[in-house]
Amino acid sequence: MSDLQATLTKEPNGSLTVTGYESLKYNFHYTSPVFDVANKKLAEIYEKWGRVLIVIDTIVHPIYQSTIETYFKHYGIPITWKVVAGGELNKTMDTMLEIVDAMDSFGIVRTEPTLVIGGGLVTDVAGYACASYRRTSNFIRIPTTLIGLIDASVSIKVAVNHRKLKNRLGAYHAPLHTFLDFSFLRTLPVGQIRNGFAELIKIASVGDKPVWELLVKHGKELVETGFGHKDGGESVKAPGLEVCHRGIETMLQLESPNLHEIGLDRVIAFGHTWSPTLELTPRIPLRHGHAITIDMAYSITLAHSRGLINDVQRDEWFHLISSVGLSMDHEAFDEQLIEAATEAIKKTRDGKQRFAVPDGEFGKCLFLNDVPLSELKSILKVHKDFVKSRYGSGDGLEAYVDAGDLGADPEKYAAKGQPKDTADSLKRNGIEGVKVKTAAVAAGAVPIDGTGHVVNGMTATRVAA
Ligand SMILES: NC(=O)c1ccc[n+]([C@@H]2O[C@H](COP(=O)([O-])OP(=O)(O)OC[C@H]3O[C@@H](n4cnc5c(N)ncnc54)[C@H](O)[C@@H]3O)[C@@H](O)[C@H]2O)c1
Numbered sequence: 335m336s337d338l339q340a341t342l343t344k345e346p347n348g349s350l351t352v353t354g355y356e357s358l359k360y361n362f363h364y365t366s367p368v369f370d371v372a373n374k375k376l377a378e379i380y381e382k383w384g385r386v387l388i389v390i391d392t393i394v395h396p397i398y399q400s401t402i403e404t405y406f407k408h409y410g411i412p413i414t415w416k417v418v419a420g421g422e423l424n425k426t427m428d429t430m431l432e433i434v435d436a437m438d439s440f441g442i443v444r445t446e447p448t449l450v451i452g453g454g455l456v457t458d459v460a461g462y463a464c465a466s467y468r469r470t471s472n473f474i475r476i477p478t479t480l481i482g483l484i485d486a487s488v489s490i491k492v493a494v495n496h497r498k499l500k501n502r503l504g505a506y507h508a509p510l511h512t513f514l515d516f517s518f519l520r521t522l523p524v525g526q527i528r529n530g531f532a533e534l535i536k537i538a539s540v541g542d543k544p545v546w547e548l549l550v551k552h553g554k555e556l557v558e559t560g561f562g563h564k565d566g567g568e569s570v571k572a573p574g575l576e577v578c579h580r581g582i583e584t585m586l587q588l589e590s591p592n593l594h595e596i597g598l599d600r601v602i603a604f605g606h607t608w609s610p611t612l613e614l615t616p617r618i619p620l621r622h623g624h625a626i627t628i629d630m631a632y633s634i635t636l637a638h639s640r641g642l643i644n645d646v647q648r649d650e651w652f653h654l655i656s657s658v659g660l661s662m663d664h665e666a667f668d669e670q671l672i673e674a675a676t677e678a679i680k681k682t683r684d685g686k687q688r689f690a691v692p693d694g695e696f697g698k699c700l701f702l703n704d705v706p707l708s709e710l711k712s713i714l715k716v717h718k719d720f721v722k723s724r725y726g727s728g729d730g731l732e733a734y735v736d737a738g739d740l741g742a743d744p745e746k747y748a749a750k751g752q753p754k755d756t757a758d759s760l761k762r763n764g765i766e767g768v769k770v771k772t773a774a775v776a777a778g779a780v781p782i783d784g785t786g787h788v789v790n791g792m793t794a795t796r797v798a799a
């Protein structure tokens with residue numbers, strides 16, 4: 335929530351000037367399980383209103399419906415559900431307006447907070463509906479994915495996609511509260527945990543050494559057991575929580591002074607230089623986490639070749655990536671892509687490269703601005719040779735978007751609009767080659783929103799079609 339303070343000055347010539355500043359306050363509560371009737375905090379907020387409007391997606395709703403109903407029933411608070419379709423293809427103005435209509439029918443009072451439960455997708459779309467409704471209205475977020483818990487719900491950005499452009503319409507709109515409950519990871523598929531884990535590797539590599547050390551020690555178990563919340567994970571619950579708490583704090587420390595993303599040397603852009611283009615290039619897009627890990631892996635090779643990290647550090651980094659099943663290379667990650675993506679990202683970084691790399695040790699960050707194309711190309715060869723010699727193709731597990739990420743069957747969607755024989759002959763993980771890549775890059779596909787968070791699907795498949 336924000337509060338505006340302003341003064342009015344009348345100039346001698348009669349012109350009027352308003353000078354104001356906005357104070358912003360929003361908080362994060364670690365409450366687990368948030369829907370345990372013993373945890374009153376959330377219910378207390380809604381007791382005042384005697385009702386609650388909940389926005390949730392079609393996948394999360396059936397998993398948690400009865401738990402949530404039991405919770406609010408205990409406090410005598412009736413629920414009105416607004417269940418929306420998830421997936422990147424539904425991150426649209428239409429979905430946002432559907433939520434606005436639900437708020438209208440509910441007759442929400444402007445200060446009454448809509449409760450938004452789900453992954454980064456639903457919190458982004460519903461958050462934008464709340465930002466727009468009556469110019470601004472309140473909301474409370476409960477993230478249920480790892481990306482949501484440690485990334486999307488840490489920021490105050492909300493948005494929808496528009497045409498080919500990711501997060502093109504949006505706002506900076508802080509919720510009243512965010513409840514962080516890691517026990518939701520119990521039901522989150524491991525492929526999604528791995529996807530979010532990549533963002534933790536990012537933060538740790540260039541922003542938080544203790545987190546890096548915890549990831550090295552427990553990474554594989556953390557991913558496989560949903561940070562200790564799935565069966566057999568009890569022993570990593572505590573380090574898992576520490577990793578997440580520290581990761582969130584580091585994100586807030588790094589980004590809170592830059593809420594409106596004016597500063598361009600951003601530590602959290604590690605892994606987000608070439609990945610926006612790469613993520614979109616395969617016929618079926620890569621999951622965001624895999625694309626950023628390939629980008630980070632290449633950056634690590636670059637940092638190593640420049641003497642910023644030594645052999646032991648490089649090997650430790652790659653070992654962790656391999657042990658958790660994240661990708662470190664891709665056939666589409668080639669010289670042409672590097673060149674095009676470097677040009678594309680420079681446009682969003684004021685003409686500079688601003689390549690984030692670890693500086694001497696993990697947890698420290700350096701921005702490189704002097705890397706010639708010839709060096710980028712020679713490093714790419716070094717990178718590919720290194721990956722091949724140690725890890726084969728460098729492919730990760732479950733690296734491509736699925737129907738949950740996309741909101742449609744990726745195979746059918748990617749094939750739509752392509753000549754039947756071509757569509758049939760394309761391999762699941764193949765790429766269409768130069769044509770798609772050039773088109774993806776030219777289409778500005780690469781629709782970068784400052785965070786480097788780009789599509790999980792939409793643009794690439796449209797460009798490919
Ligand atoms: N606002 C920001 O700063 C910011 C930051 C990062 C990402 N994002 C946005 O977040 C979106 C991606 O978020 P995401 O990765 O959370 O994806 P998502 O919200 O699409 O969730 C991924 C899948 O997991 C399912 N799911 C969610 N919680 C579950 C649970 N507990 N158990 C079982 N299934 C569950 C969802 O239904 C979906 O199918 C993108 O649109 C991205 O742009 C925003």
Ligand SMILES: [Zn+2]
Binds near residue numbers: 533606
């Ligand atoms: Zn990211």
